[in-house]
Amino acid sequence: MGLTIGLVGATGAVGRKMMEILQERKIPVDTLRAFASQRSAGEKLEFNGKEITVELLTEEVMKDTFDYLLFSAGGGVSEKYAPIAAAAGNIVVDNSSQWRMTEDIPLVVPEVNSHVLKGYRGIIANPNCSTIQMIVALAPLHKKYGLNRIVVSTYQAVSGSGHEAIMELEGQIKDAAHPHTVYPKRIAANCIPHIDVFNENGFTKEELKMVYETQKILEDDSIQVNATTVRIPVFYGHSESLYLEFDQEPNVQEVKAILEEAEGVIVMDNPEVNEYPTPLETANTDDTYVGRIRKDLFNTKALSMWVVADNLRKGAATNAVQIIEAMEAMI
Numbered sequence: 001m002g003l004t005i006g007l008v009g010a011t012g013a014v015g016r017k018m019m020e021i022l023q024e025r026k027i028p029v030d031t032l033r034a035f036a037s038q039r040s041a042g043e044k045l046e047f048n049g050k051e052i053t054v055e056l057l058t059e060e061v062m063k064d065t066f067d068y069l070l071f072s073a074g075g076g077v078s079e080k081y082a083p084i085a086a087a088a089g090n091i092v093v094d095n096s097s098q099w100r101m102t103e104d105i106p107l108v109v110p111e112v113n114s115h116v117l118k119g120y121r122g123i124i125a126n127p128n129c130s131t132i133q134m135i136v137a138l139a140p141l142h143k144k145y146g147l148n149r150i151v152v153s154t155y156q157a158v159s160g161s162g163h164e165a166i167m168e169l170e171g172q173i174k175d176a177a178h179p180h181t182v183y184p185k186r187i188a189a190n191c192i193p194h195i196d197v198f199n200e201n202g203f204t205k206e207e208l209k210m211v212y213e214t215q216k217i218l219e220d221d222s223i224q225v226n227a228t229t230v231r232i233p234v235f236y237g238h239s240e241s242l243y244l245e246f247d248q249e250p251n252v253q254e255v256k257a258i259l260e261e262a263e264g265v266i267v268m269d270n271p272e273v274n275e276y277p278t279p280l281e282t283a284n285t286d287d288t289y290v291g292r293i294r295k296d297l298f299n300t301k302a303l304s305m306w307v308v309a310d311n312l313r314k315g316a317a318t319n320a321v322q323i324i325e326a327m328e329a330m331i
C-alpha cells in the first residue's frame with residue numbers, strides 16, 4: 001500500500017520542489033494532500049499526472065491521519081500546526097527553524113545521523129540549507145581527522161528566501177528602480193551580509209543556526225563554528241568558503257579520496273582546467289560538490305575548501321524526502 005503524504009506550504013518555492021522530488025524519487029505516494037493559506041486554497045496543482053486541489057490549512061485537517069507531513073510554510077505555521085499533527089500521531093518533517101534546537105527533536109541529515117530516527121515518531125527537523133551542505137561535506141572528514149574549528153562564509157541564493165525573493169531579483173535585473181521589499185537593500189548587482197535577524201552578539205540568526213545545528217548533528221558541542229552568511233544575486237545554489245582546523249593533520253590526496261567515497265558528495269577539483277563547482281553548473285542536482293581543497297599555508301592541521309549545493313534540493317526538499325526514505329527503510 002502506498003503512503004498518504006500531506007504537504008503544508010505546497011505552493012511555495014520549497015513546497016513545489018518537494019512535490020517534484022517525491023515524484024522524481026518515486027516515493028510510493030497513494031494520496032498527496034496539499035495545504036496552504038487562504039491566498040491559494042482552491043488552486044490546482046499536478047502530482048503524478050493527477051490534479052490536486054490545494055486545501056486550506058486548519059487545526060482540524062492536521063488531526064487527519066498521514067504517513068508523513070512535510071512542512072515548509074515558515075516558522076510560525078510550524079510552531080502552531082506541527083504539534084497538533086504530531087499529537088494526532090503523525091510524523092512531521094519540518095523545514096522551518098522552529099523546532100531544530102528543541103531537545104528530543106531529531107535534526108537530521110540522513111547520510112550523517114539517520115540513526116537518531118530509529119523508533120521515533122513526532123516532529124523531525126530538517127536543518128538549515130547552509131548547514132546541510134556543510135555537514136554532508138564535513139562529516140566524513142570529522143570522523144577521520146577530528147574537526148575542532150570551522151570558519152565559514154556563505155554566498156547564498158535568493159531562492160532560499162522564497163518565491164517573492166526570486167521575483168524581487170528578477171524585477172531588479174530588468175529594472176534598476178524595482179523596489180526592495182524582501183531584502184533590506186537592493187540585491188541585484190550587490191551582496192548583503194545580513195540573513196535573518198541580528199542577535200545582540202553581532203551574529204545573525206542564520207549564522208548562529210550554522211553554529212548550533214552543526215554541533216547538534218555531529219553530536220559534538222566542542223566544535224567551534226564562526227559563520228558569516230551573505231545573500232548574493234544568484235537564483236539557485238548556495239556556495240560556501242570553508243576554513244577547517246582538525247586535531248590530526250589532514251592530507252589533501254587522502255581528503256579527496258575520502259570525499260569521493262562519501263555518500264552524496266562529488267569532488268570537482270582540478271583548478272588547472274577550471275574544474276571547481278559553481279551554483280549554475282550544479283543547480284538541479286541532489287549532490288554536494290567540493291572543490292578548491294588546499295592546505296593552509298601556516299597551520300599544518302588546517303584546510304580550506306569550497307562547497308556548493310542546490311539549496312532548494314539538498315538544502316531543503318531533497319533532504320526532507322530522504323528523511324522519509326530513511327524512516328521507511330527502518331520499518
Ligand code: A2P
Binds near residue numbers: 011039040
Ligand atoms: P500561500 O500560497 O497560500 O501563501 P515561500 O517560502 O515560497 O514564500 O512559500 C511559503 C508557503 O507557505 C506557501 O505555500 C504559502 O501559502 C504557505 N503559507 C504561508 N503562510 C501560511 C499560513 N498562515 N497558513 C498556511 N500556509 C501558509
